[in-house]
Amino acid sequence: MRKLEFKPYCEDWKQQFESEKKKIENVLGDRILVIHHIGSTSIPGMLAKPTIDLLVEVTSIQSIGEELCVLGYESLGENGIKGRRFFLKSEEGKRTHHVHLFENASDEVERHLAFRDYLIAHKEEAVRYAAVKKESMALGLSVDQYQRKKSSLVEQLTKRALRWVKSRES
DSSP: OOBOOOBOOOTHHHHHHHHHHHHHHHHHGGGEEEEEEESGGGSTTOOBOSOEEEEEEESOGGGOOSGGGGGTEEEOTTTTSTTOEEEEEEETTEEEEEEEEEETTOHHHHHHHHHHHHHHHOHHHHHHHHHHHHHHHHTTOBHHHHHHHHHHHHHHHHHHHHHHHHHHHO
16 A cells, blocks of 8 residues: 655656656657646645656557656556556656546546646635645545545536636636
8 A cells, every 4th residue: 555645845846747748758759749747746836746747648549559668657558547548657666757648638638637727726725625635644544545535525626627617718
């Protein structure tokens, strides 16, 4: 069972994202449409597990195989999200990067980006989310227990985020 560990927001996470983004672009080339920084490390001020999450939109998920393994990634298939290809990178037994590969215009892409942008724009919601993280760490929860504990709040925030994005498009 993985131990839950959060760190205060670190400005260096942006640079870590940019550095890894370039490496992935070099490997996957023109199959990439865009690479987004997602997850808690992409939200200024957010307490986060120090793992950089990259969402990579591609034209066809079928065009991607094991290429990211040359960068030290382990392929974990869909890993619980239909239509995703998930890759994990670790150093010295600690996760450093996650790559979430989706086809362009996937509902999952919209969901991830809406969640990130909503928390950036709505600080009070980010504070609620951070409170669950702090409480989970104080209780000594495992990563799996934390995932279950936060699921209802994440679902609620995601629904609000998607409505917020739609209202801004009108």
